[in-house]
Amino acid sequence: MTDVIVDERDFELTINGARVPVRGAAPGASLLQVLRDQLQLTGTKGACEEGECGSCSVLVDGVLMCSCLVMAASVTDTAITTIESVARPDGSFSDVQQAFVDCGAVQCGFCTPGLVMAVTDLLNQQPHADRETVREALAGNLCRCTGYGRILAAIDQVISQRAAQ
Amino acid sequence: MISPQTVDDALDALSDTPVHRLLAGGTDEMVKLNHGAQLRQFETVISLSRIPELSMWTLDTAGRQITIGAAVSWSQLTEAPFVEHVPVLAQAARTVGSPQIRNAGTIGGNVATASPAGDGLCALVALDAMATVRSTRGTRRVRVAELTTGPKRTNLEPDELIVSLDVPLTHGFQGYTKVGVRNAMVISLAGVALVVDDDRQSVSFALGSVGPTILRSPAAETVAANVLFGGTHLGDAMSQLAAAIRKTARPIDDHRSTAAYRRHAVGVLATRLIERALISRGASQ
Numbered sequence: 001m002t003d004v005i006v007d008e009r010d011f012e013l014t015i016n017g018a019r020v021p022v023r024g025a026a027p028g029a030s031l032l033q034v035l036r037d038q039l040q041l042t043g044t045k046g047a048c049e050e051g052e053c054g055s056c057s058v059l060v061d062g063v064l065m066c067s068c069l070v071m072a073a074s075v076t077d078t079a080i081t082t083i084e085s086v087a088r089p090d091g092s093f094s095d096v097q098q099a100f101v102d103c104g105a106v107q108c109g110f111c112t113p114g115l116v117m118a119v120t121d122l123l124n125q126q127p128h129a130d131r132e133t134v135r136e137a138l139a140g141n142l143c144r145c146t147g148y149g150r151i152l153a154a155i156d157q158v159i160s161q162r163a164a165q
Numbered sequence: 166m167i168s169p170q171t172v173d174d175a176l177d178a179l180s181d182t183p184v185h186r187l188l189a190g191g192t193d194e195m196v197k198l199n200h201g202a203q204l205r206q207f208e209t210v211i212s213l214s215r216i217p218e219l220s221m222w223t224l225d226t227a228g229r230q231i232t233i234g235a236a237v238s239w240s241q242l243t244e245a246p247f248v249e250h251v252p253v254l255a256q257a258a259r260t261v262g263s264p265q266i267r268n269a270g271t272i273g274g275n276v277a278t279a280s281p282a283g284d285g286l287c288a289l290v291a292l293d294a295m296a297t298v299r300s301t302r303g304t305r306r307v308r309v310a311e312l313t314t315g316p317k318r319t320n321l322e323p324d325e326l327i328v329s330l331d332v333p334l335t336h337g338f339q340g341y342t343k344v345g346v347r348n349a350m351v352i353s354l355a356g357v358a359l360v361v362d363d364d365r366q367s368v369s370f371a372l373g374s375v376g377p378t379i380l381r382s383p384a385a386e387t388v389a390a391n392v393l394f395g396g397t398h399l400g401d402a403m404s405q406l407a408a409a410i411r412k413t414a415r416p417i418d419d420h421r422s423t424a425a426y427r428r429h430a431v432g433v434l435a436t437r438l439i440e441r442a443l444i445s446r447g448a449s450q
Contacts, residue, residue: 004215005168006168028198028203028204028210030195030198049196049199051196057265063268064264064265064268065268068195068199069191069195069196069266071166071191071198073210074166074168074188074210074214077215137264139263139349140262140263140265140349141263
């Protein structure tokens, strides 16, 4: 076996299915910093940069993580999924996004991309998640506007819509 | 950045790079880097994310133990069937951070970080877990409790790597509980892990966030063993147990809480766990 050596300034990532070159990253930069500052994928938000708020949530190989806590150069061989891939190819909203709009689950909107990632991931894994499961699954996504009631209503809408299909 | 693909390669990398930073789940290291810490000149990041043997746990039924790779995530420890094998560690894992944090953070990182508030560390100390620590110079086996020497301090050498943690399989109640300002996403202000071994008729209590390292409380363990195996009535022993726990605790005042609150809380948590142990015993009889 040989070590995989990655130049921390210049490397490639696989984001939303496309191989993307990164040039001139700061050594030790987080995936969040690279997504926003190097690649202009600004849908992913940055706030606390210590894993507390969840606004930077992305999937790494299908696993929900805070992109602020992932060193970008350490995930060159993984598939990264960001909020930019959630809408349908024609640009219309996914059912989760539409439910957030329908239920008024968006106020200032800063937490929304992270919440949409977390909710999408949860409902893909557990389509019939009960209220307690939902609350525990969203413990790492802070919203300071809504009080969460309308976010929970949006999730209920998606669960019942999908169950009816 | 070096991403070794085997433990042997990781040990070579540790030995070959005089200045390095080990990166496992990143839930502590990245916070430092995001908040001003910078990689030093010639500092090599060694990422442990590509080493399959570090990311799994194995059950040794004959040896009655589980060997947990150091890069096993909290999420892995909250899944079946691990939960049934080592409930105290699964419960501790479930109290860590959020799903995002539990998907990234690792049990080995929790030990190496050596925070007195480490939830996994508290469970491991209650379990009397053994760490396997390797370098190119050799392998040593050390009790997790002896690996941590103070707050955020271990006796790991710069070229050493925690490879795995051995946890015994026991019959009997196990539980972990902690207090903080929320149910989720919280660093414990006080935490207690309880492991009851019905075969040996022994009890171990580990206390988190109330000392420079995780503390064991032999005096409380004796009281609890008398309750669980000697027929002492809990009502009589309750205040004795809480007093023994509080006497063991050596908490400090800091930005998260006060020493007085922590000392009180840790006694409450310990008696609560003993009550749960008695209830679970009643339910199983």
